[in-house]
Amino acid sequence: MADxxxxxxxxxxxxxxxxxxxxxxxxxxxxPQSEVLEYLTAQEPHKRTGMVVLQAESELAxxxxxxxxxxxxxxxxxxSSGPGISLKQEGISYMAGSELPCLILNVMRGGPGxxxxxxxxxxxxxxxxxxxxxxxxxxxxxxxxxxxxxxFVKLGFELAFRYRNPVVILSDGxxxxxxxxxxxxxxxxxxxEFDQSWVTTGxxxxxxxxxxxxxxxxxxxxxxxxxxLQKKYQRMRENExxxxxxxxxxxxxxxxxxxxxxxxxxxxxxxxxxxxxxxxLLRPVTLFPFPAEEIKRLGRQVKGMLCVELNAGQMIxxxxxxxxxxxxxxxxxxxxxxxxxxxxxxxxxxxxxxIE
Amino acid sequence: xxKENLRLDEIIREENIVFKKTPLLTxxxxxxxxxxxxxxxxxxxxxxxxxxxxxSETIGxxxxxxxxxxxxxxxxxxxxxxxxxxxxxxxGIKRCWPDKYVxxxxxxxxxxxxxxxxxxxxxxxxxxxxxxxxxxGIYGMTGGQMAPTTLPGMKSSTTPYGRDTRLMGNPIKITExxxxxxxxxxxxxxxxxxxxxxxxxxxxxxxxxxxxKLKKGLSFIEVVSNCNSGWKMSPIQAxxxxxENMLPFYPIGDIKINGNFVKRN
Amino acid sequence: xxxxxxxxxIDIERCKxxxxxxxxxxxxxxxxxxxxxSKGYHYAAMEHPENCTGCVNCxxxxxxxxxxxxxxxxxx
Numbered sequence: 001m002a003d004x005x006x007x008x009x010x011x012x013x014x015x016x017x018x019x020x021x022x023x024x025x026x027x028x029x030x031x032p033q034s035e036v037l038e039y040l041t042a043q044e045p046h047k048r049t050g051m052v053v054l055q056a057e058s059e060l061a062x063x064x065x066x067x068x069x070x071x072x073x074x075x076x077x078x079x080s081s082g083p084g085i086s087l088k089q090e091g092i093s094y095m096a097g098s099e100l101p102c103l104i105l106n107v108m109r110g111g112p113g114x115x116x117x118x119x120x121x122x123x124x125x126x127x128x129x130x131x132x133x134x135x136x137x138x139x140x141x142x143x144x145x146x147x148x149x150x151x152f153v154k155l156g157f158e159l160a161f162r163y164r165n166p167v168v169i170l171s172d173g174x175x176x177x178x179x180x181x182x183x184x185x186x187x188x189x190x191x192x193e194f195d196q197s198w199v200t201t202g203x204x205x206x207x208x209x210x211x212x213x214x215x216x217x218x219x220x221x222x223x224x225x226x227x228x229l230q231k232k233y234q235r236m237r238e239n240e241x242x243x244x245x246x247x248x249x250x251x252x253x254x255x256x257x258x259x260x261x262x263x264x265x266x267x268x269x270x271x272x273x274x275x276x277x278x279x280x281l282l283r284p285v286t287l288f289p290f291p292a293e294e295i296k297r298l299g300r301q302v303k304g305m306l307c308v309e310l311n312a313g314q315m316i317x318x319x320x321x322x323x324x325x326x327x328x329x330x331x332x333x334x335x336x337x338x339x340x341x342x343x344x345x346x347x348x349x350x351x352x353x354x355i356e
Numbered sequence: 357x358x359k360e361n362l363r364l365d366e367i368i369r370e371e372n373i374v375f376k377k378t379p380l381l382t383x384x385x386x387x388x389x390x391x392x393x394x395x396x397x398x399x400x401x402x403x404x405x406x407x408x409x410x411x412s413e414t415i416g417x418x419x420x421x422x423x424x425x426x427x428x429x430x431x432x433x434x435x436x437x438x439x440x441x442x443x444x445x446x447x448g449i450k451r452c453w454p455d456k457y458v459x460x461x462x463x464x465x466x467x468x469x470x471x472x473x474x475x476x477x478x479x480x481x482x483x484x485x486x487x488x489x490x491x492x493g494i495y496g497m498t499g500g501q502m503a504p505t506t507l508p509g510m511k512s513s514t515t516p517y518g519r520d521t522r523l524m525g526n527p528i529k530i531t532e533x534x535x536x537x538x539x540x541x542x543x544x545x546x547x548x549x550x551x552x553x554x555x556x557x558x559x560x561x562x563x564x565x566x567x568x569k570l571k572k573g574l575s576f577i578e579v580v581s582n583c584n585s586g587w588k589m590s591p592i593q594a595x596x597x598x599x600e601n602m603l604p605f606y607p608i609g610d611i612k613i614n615g616n617f618v619k620r621n
Numbered sequence: 622x623x624x625x626x627x628x629x630x631i632d633i634e635r636c637k638x639x640x641x642x643x644x645x646x647x648x649x650x651x652x653x654x655x656x657x658x659s660k661g662y663h664y665a666a667m668e669h670p671e672n673c674t675g676c677v678n679c680x681x682x683x684x685x686x687x688x689x690x691x692x693x694x695x696x697x
Contacts, residue, residue: 023452052451052452054447054451056477057473060444060473060474061447061473061477062444064437064438064445064448064474065444065445065448065451067435067437067438067444067445067448068437068444068445068446068448068449069448069449069451069452070448071448072449072453074452090438098436199433200415200434200449201433201453201456202410202412202413202415202432202433202456202457203432203433204412209431209432209433209434210433211427211436212434212436213427213434214436215424215425363626366693367626367627367628367691367692368628369693372692372693373690374677375677375680375688376689376690377632377687378686386684386685390637390639390662390684391637391639391640391684392684393684394684396681396682396684399686551677551678554681555681590640591639591640592640595641595644
């Protein structure tokens with residue numbers, strides 16, 4: 001029988017972490033994601049699965065606890081919101097450089113600075129461009145439902161270990177806080193075996209010693225390391241693009257939106273279709289790698305695209321790069337915690353593309 | 357002389373070895389300056405791990421600073437931590453592997469400036485790890501800048517006229533500070549400038565690893581050391597200077613053993 | 622009377638010539654060689670081997686772990 005519950009997005013994420021066999025969570029409270037840590041501590045997962053949960057003294061400490069545990073091959077995660085994710089960029093960069101797997105949830109709020117605790121999508125650039133210092137990328141999954149807050153934990157860990165790379169789940173205050181029905185996946189076992197080719201669990205006589213590091217002062221070797229990382233990111237681009245199309249096949253116009261904005265746009269598509277406008281919705285599920293090919297293909301088919309974002313217009317840069325001037329790309333956006341209504345987006349379509 | 361040579365031949369034989377480099381140090385030549393205390397501390401820690409037979413259960417964490425490449429020399433599994441974050445990294449490892457031996461190796465800038473928060477909170481939580489804190493009162497790797505532990509009046513490349521405590525504050529005695537936290541089980545300050553002190557450090561280091569089995573808290577070992585390059589002295593001069601200036605300010609000895617403060621005269 | 626005699630062997634190529642062993646030796650066994658190793662360091666050497674008791678002090682303070690110490694008891 002399906003295990004269906006009514007849960008907040010943040011709670012579904014936390015429950016999914018336990019069920020995915022996560023070994024450890026290290027975090028620090030910040031709105032609007034504190035329910036993750038609260039849910040985990042209330043659940044006492046050390047009794048359920050042996051999972052470690054620790055409230056760190058700061059986001060810096062939390063991400064470096066993740067680094068340490070990840071370096072021993074464990075399935076580890078953390079969560080935060082914009083200001084905290086900024087602090088975590090140091091550790092994320094180190095993990096990208098050292099090629100460590102981990103899962104990072106960002107429940108976005110409005111910025112810059114302390115900004116607002118209301119929902120926003122203003123960390124798109126930060127998430128999809130690596131975020132910290134140095135040349136690196138992390139796969140970025142953008143959930144649009146509480147169900148995906150749960151499902152992407154499993155997927156996120158799979159990607160993290162497939163590529164030995166941090167994976168970011170880029171959610172926001174709407175998805176994190178709203179309650180929806182969610183079908184929870186069954187409990188999975190925690191890891192019992194660790195890849196002795198790289199983990200630091202103590203050097204045994206039968207293997208070489210393992211070192212987790214991102215520093216190499218030999219420029220030739222450092223360049224080679226960077227080239228290898230770039231090859232890995234290229235493999236992600238070739239194999240991990242995920243998106244969801246709604247009514248795109250016959251569309252004259254396309255909305256491009258991710259996460260909570262895409263939920264609003266789904267309703268806009270319905271409204272438009274009822275009025276006889278052939279509107280479709282392309283929702284990137286992975287923001288890195290970005291579904292550029294699909295958007296390029298659609299760009300040749302449609303009369304215009306409208307990016308709907310809860311930020312100043314960040315994803316639109318990737319959309320414009322993807323369509324290669326084959327169609328007009330416009331923006332409808334809200335910021336600072338404001339959220340557009342489906343009708344507002346519908347009117348934006350009419351106005352931007354001069355539809356009578 | 358001939359008799360002497362004959363005797364040397366008899367003495368220098370495998371069966372007469374009373375001291376040799378531990379196999380837990382790699383063959384790589386230390387990257388440290390001639391006379392630097394890092395090499396001695398590295399060796400002592402590796403000797404202890406070797407003697408306790410815990411290489412397969414030990415994970416070390418190197419910091420940012422001169423000892424960033426400690427993993428090149430220590431023949432064990434190691435992680436390199438971001439600047440100051442080693443105690444958090446150690447926490448992550450130890451919480452997931454409570455029966456392993458975990459230690460950090462950190463300098464004064466790493467541990468007592470940028471990593472103060474991680475240091476204090478790891479100590480306060482009583483993580484069952486060992487922290488080795490090398491205090492030479494200066495930032496060695498970046499070229500001899502003021503450290504949190506630079507003595508009042510002491511010259512560095514960023515206090516060229518001596519540390520003015522009115523402007524730069526006073527040096528931090530972080531070892532005394534962490535000793536006040538209930539989470540620390542063993543807190544001591546040692547040095548490596550004489551053979552006697554090296555022996556004492558080894559005893560302390562052994563205790564720091566053995567304590568991890570007890571799971572009663574954190575072991576914190578400060579090693580007051582030299583930086584002859586940064587201090588612009590010969591190694592011998594630097595050790596003398598350290599004895600005359602550093603040790604009165606940072607007195608050697610145990611501060612807390614088995615969770616109890618040691619009475620000092 | 623039995624006599625304890627010691628000797629040290631220096632890994633010349635790893636020695637950085639810091640002279641801490643010279644300072645640590647209680648019986649003035651060690652001196653610095655006029656020659657240099659391939660890195661250009663004057664390296665430590667036994668100048669007065671007859672004085673060595675194998676006390677290990679030099680090896681303990683050596684920052685580069687270059688000294689191996691031997692000790693043997695002689696019945697005279």
